[in-house]
Amino acid sequence: MNDIPPLPAAAAGASTPAKPLPKVDPKNAKTAQEFESVFLGQMTQLMLQSVQQDEQFGGGNGEEIFRGVLAEKLGAEMARRGGIGLAPHVLDQILKLQQGQQ
Numbered sequence: 720m721n722d723i724p725p726l727p728a729a730a731a732g733a734s735t736p737a738k739p740l741p742k743v744d745p746k747n748a749k750t751a752q753e754f755e756s757v758f759l760g761q762m763t764q765l766m767l768q769s770v771q772q773d774e775q776f777g778g779g780n781g782e783e784i785f786r787g788v789l790a791e792k793l794g795a796e797m798a799r800r801g802g803i804g805l806a807p808h809v810l811d812q813i814l815k816l817q818q819g820q821q
Contacts, residue, residue, distance in 0.1 A: 743814065751810035755802045760794025 767786050772778075778785075798806065 743810065747810060747813050747817075748806075751806040751813060752798050752802070754809045755806040756795045756798035758794070758805060759797045759802060760791045763793045763797075764790035766790075 764787060767790055772782065797803075
């Protein structure tokens with residue numbers, strides 16, 4: 720399922736690649752990436768809701784049902800391939816919160 724290598728920044732259309740996550744506890748890095756994945760999935764779902772469905776060639780109820788799944792998977796894949804740079808900032812906040820608890 721995840722055997723597709725990430726696209727190079729030039730092929731992905733990005734002028735600058737997202738800041739890589741620093742070497743930290745993998746659990747924290749995964750949490751930050753999952754947060755970005757959920758955020759991107761929600762934004763994608765809002766985008767898909769604004770697309771008008773074609774009455775003649777649309778997928779009907781099935782299309783409506785699976786649009787949420789599509790948005791979730793698109794968000795997860797975007798985050799896995801570098802996202803929009805949200806995960807490093809979320810990770811910074813996680814680390815700050817953990818340092819404050821010690």
